[in-house]
Amino acid sequence: MIVEHLSLADFRNYAAVDLALRAGPNVFVGKNGQGKTNLVEAIAFFATLGSHRVSSDAPMVRDGAEYAIVRARLAHGERRVQLEAQVNRQGSNKARVNGAPVRTAELPRYAQVVLFAPEDLQIVRGDPSARRRFADQLLVQRAPRMAGVLADYDRVLKQRTALLKSARARGLKGEALSTLDVWDDKLVALGTEIIRARIALAADLAPPVAAAYRAIAGEDHRPELEWALSFSRDADTDADDADAAVPKESRTDAAPAAVPPAPEVIAQFRAALAARRSAELDRGITLVGPHRDDLVLRVRGLPVKGYASHGESWSVALSLRLASAELLRADSQLGDPIVILDDVFAELDSGRRGRLAELTSGFEQVIVTAAVGADVPGALRAHTLRVEAGAIIEPEGAEHG
Ligand SMILES: Nc1ncnc2c1ncn2[C@@H]1O[C@H](COP(=O)(O)OP(=O)(O)OP(=O)(O)O)[C@@H](O)[C@H]1O
Numbered sequence: 536m537i538v539e540h541l542s543l544a545d546f547r548n549y550a551a552v553d554l555a556l557r558a559g560p561n562v563f564v565g566k567n568g569q570g571k572t573n574l575v576e577a578i579a580f581f582a583t584l585g586s587h588r589v590s591s592d593a594p595m596v597r598d599g600a601e602y603a604i605v606r607a608r609l610a611h612g613e614r615r616v617q618l619e620a621q622v623n624r625q626g627s628n629k630a631r632v633n634g635a636p637v638r639t640a641e642l643p644r645y646a647q648v649v650l651f652a653p654e655d656l657q658i659v660r661g662d663p664s665a666r667r668r669f670a671d672q673l674l675v676q677r678a679p680r681m682a683g684v685l686a687d688y689d690r691v692l693k694q695r696t697a698l699l700k701s702a703r704a705r706g707l708k709g710e711a712l713s714t715l716d717v718w719d720d721k722l723v724a725l726g727t728e729i730i731r732a733r734i735a736l737a738a739d740l741a742p743p744v745a746a747a748y749r750a751i752a753g754e755d756h757r758p759e760l761e762w763a764l765s766f767s768r769d770a771d772t773d774a775d776d777a778d779a780a781v782p783k784e785s786r787t788d789a790a791p792a793a794v795p796p797a798p799e800v801i802a803q804f805r806a807a808l809a810a811r812r813s814a815e816l817d818r819g820i821t822l823v824g825p826h827r828d829d830l831v832l833r834v835r836g837l838p839v840k841g842y843a844s845h846g847e848s849w850s851v852a853l854s855l856r857l858a859s860a861e862l863l864r865a866d867s868q869l870g871d872p873i874v875i876l877d878d879v880f881a882e883l884d885s886g887r888r889g890r891l892a893e894l895t896s897g898f899e900q901v902i903v904t905a906a907v908g909a910d911v912p913g914a915l916r917a918h919t920l921r922v923e924a925g926a927i928i929e930p931e932g933a934e935h936g
Pocket residue numbers: 546547548565566567568569570571572573574593594595596597598878905906922
């Protein structure tokens with residue numbers, strides 16, 4: 536799919552902008568702080584219902600305004616769909632598809648976007664939460680119903696944790712104990728679904744990640760992805776978001792782990808909850824579940840986090856995004872995902888720049904931003920627009936598409 540037309544009102548530093556985009560590469564060049572990332576953040580919003588930079592929506596609303604409006608016309612072959620999101624400073628957002636109100640959660644069914652950004656380095660170098668967010672966003676893009684499962688799990692987790700906290704204060708007995716059992720059942724049911732979907736995702740990602748890494752780095756460092764589950768971890772590494780990426784022998788068979796059957800996961804989950812119950816009551820937090828899992832990434836058999844070089848870490852981050860784009864492309868009836876490369880070329884050496892350009896130039900539409908136009912490889916430099924203080928300037932003599 537491609538974005539044919541984008542319009543923004545009161546989004547970040549854009550008061551109002553209307554913009555035609557083309558199939559193939561579209562490059563936005565401008566000095567720092569002019570609105571390049573803001574523009575692509577608006578496009579990606581339809582796919583992820585959030586920002587890749589901030590966890591709340593308020594910063595996306597222009598200073599002084601109450602809400603922002605983002606409209607995009609997406610095209611796939613002869614089909615057109617008009618998406619609209621109203622991002623509210625406060626309260627829940629609103630959405631329309633072809634003019635008709637829909638639940639906001641419906642938008643990602645129509646828009647598939649893979650955004651590469653400097654922040655992606657945090658996926659490989661940051662806390663486990665960054666890797667969980669990466670995986671969960673991709674899960675939702677591939678299967679929008681997972682958004683509901685993840686939200687339900689979060690809700691159950693909060694309620695269960697609140698109960699543990701109050702039990703810590705008042706002592707847990709009688710009725711509270713059976714209430715905890717009810718929350719345990721929900722936690723296990725939803726958590727098992729998430730754990731199994733994430734393991735399946737890692738298995739699906741493994742081959743395209745390996746191929747992308749080879750193509751980007753120009754070498755085969757045998758990248759691996761494996762979920763470190765909270766209930767396979769020792770009780771004494773219980774610290775919040777403890778690094779699960781202890782170096783260990785790389786598996787001899789490179790084949791990713793198969794998805795364990797649900798009853799097996801449920802049994803392990805329950806056993807771990809039983810084993811940790813007193814620790815949970817002591818500390819007033821839920822110690823077991825997918826909210827404490829980590830996607831361990833390795834190259835050459837060693838964890839990326841803490842071991843890999845800067846260039847290797849970038850290669851892994853880019854490979855994860857490229858592999859995501861490949862999976863979405865293979866799954867989708869809407870054609871290719873829209874590929875966005877926000878300010879990534881400045882981060883890469885010339886070999887990786889060229890190879891990334893080559894690997895992405897085959898997607899139906901690629902949107903590139905750069906502070907320095909010369910950083911963008913020739914293969915992606917066809918249609919260039921300038922961004923200046925929240926305005927888009929078409930090149931002289933350009934026709935509107
Ligand atoms: N809610 C908002 N209201 C008004 N202005 C905003 C808002 N959010 C961000 N800005 C402004 O937008 C500008 C940043 O835009 P953006 O991040 O898109 O820059 P950029 O062109 O990508 O720059 P760089 O090259 O540094 O990445 C900043 O000047 C910031 O003050």
